[in-house]
Amino acid sequence: DAMVIQNPRYQVTQFGKPVTLSCSQTLNHNVMYWYQQKSSQAPKLLFHYYDKDFNNEADTPDNFQSRRPNTSFCFLDIRSPGLGDAAMYLCATSSSGGLQETQYFGPGTRLLVL
């Protein structure tokens, strides 16, 4: 089945230690998104790629970076994680980014910062 895969499902890192979360998709979608979801809150868009074009949300901290080496893979890099970055990180895809399109979400990576 076509799907969005996130690895690992759970990630533990230390305060200030860089961490990378990965997302892959078999849907061959052009657009990939990263959301941050803190406990009991709605997912919040961090940034997205339309093909190779990177689009950062205005309020996304500089501590968060992303890479998309090819259509299938997208990475979220947190350069110096703080305690406030502990959250669920959701990757999603859509075919061409149209506003009416469905976004397909992966199962998420839960990040714990010690």
Add this chain to the structure above:
Amino acid sequence: AQSVTQLGSHVSVSEGALVLLRCNYSSSVPPYLFWYVQYPNQGLQLLLKYTTGATLVKGINGFEAEFKKSETSFHLTKPSAHMSDAAEYFCGTSYGKLTFGQGTILTVHP
């Protein structure tokens, strides 16, 4: 900015009872509206969406929602709740980007 408001952060129903989850949007232009469901420690899954056309939208798992422009609402309903419906539900609008309401946790008790 366009937004959605979900009334009630927690809703509890008995198995077999009607499910009603409320969502209101703020927009001068009718937006695209979505309902997603999130099971514990999982990603979001689309239940249904309204883009254009018929205002009563049917989704998966027996859910439906009606777009009411006069009330700026897009409430989610299901005639008979199942235990498996227990989850968190997010209403969303994509005027510009996909933005979610704060979510409603649905509890279904026997």
